[in-house]
Amino acid sequence: MRINHTSVCVDDQQKALRFYTETLGFRLKHNIPLGEHAWITVVSPEAPEGTELVLEPAAHPAVRQYRTALVEDGIPFTAFTVDDVEAEHERLVAEGVRFVQPPTDLGTVITAVFDDSCGNLIQIMEEKGQP
Numbered sequence: 540m541r542i543n544h545t546s547v548c549v550d551d552q553q554k555a556l557r558f559y560t561e562t563l564g565f566r567l568k569h570n571i572p573l574g575e576h577a578w579i580t581v582v583s584p585e586a587p588e589g590t591e592l593v594l595e596p597a598a599h600p601a602v603r604q605y606r607t608a609l610v611e612d613g614i615p616f617t618a619f620t621v622d623d624v625e626a627e628h629e630r631l632v633a634e635g636v637r638f639v640q641p642p643t644d645l646g647t648v649i650t651a652v653f654d655d656s657c658g659n660l661i662q663i664m665e666e667k668g669q670p
Contacts, residue, residue, distance in 0.1 A: 542590055544580065547617055548597035548606060549657035552579050555594045558656055562634050563619075565592065597658055606658050613639060615652050615662035624649040624665040 549555035556579055559565045565581035568591050576598070580591035597603060609616060621627045624642045628651050632638065639660060640652035649665045 544591050544593050545617070546593040546595040547655070547657075547659055547661075548595045548602045549655075549659070550597055551657060552577055552594050552596055555579075555655070555657040556581070559592070559594065562631070562636060610658070610660055613652070614660065616659040618650075618662040618664055621663045621665055624651050624663055627651075627663055 547555075556567065556570070559581050560567055564584060566584050566587060568580040568582045568587075569578055571578040576596040579594040581594065582591055583589060597606060606616065628638065628642050631653060636653050636656075638651055638653045640650070640662075642649055642651045647667055649667065650662050652660050652662045655661050
């Protein structure tokens with residue numbers, strides 16, 4: 540068994556596609572129209588054949604309630620690994636991304652949390668080497 544897709548629910552798929560590709564740097568893998576919505580996936584440029592992130596429409600009422608509760612409680616919807624949280628934080632702030640948690644050293648990882656502008660909080664994390 541393998542994980543080949545995971546989803547993040549977004550308010551506006553086209554806005555999310557721009558944010559996840561132009562701002563975060565992911566690459567478009569699929570953009571297949573399906574009536575009102577589309578099957579849109581992005582991948583890491585470092586692993587173009589790896590796990591695809593589905594930009595899932597957040598149209599279902601339960602999704603809206605769930606995401607609202609997560610955001611109100613400051614809980615990220617998902618997390619992405621980066622090599623250097625401080626550098627990524629600086630790059631994204633320069634792009635206008637709003638962080639709700641600055642880079643924070645948690646012992647074995649450094650994390651930061653930003654608003655993806657599409658209804659979610661997203662965590663970036665850097666794993667630290669063992670002492």
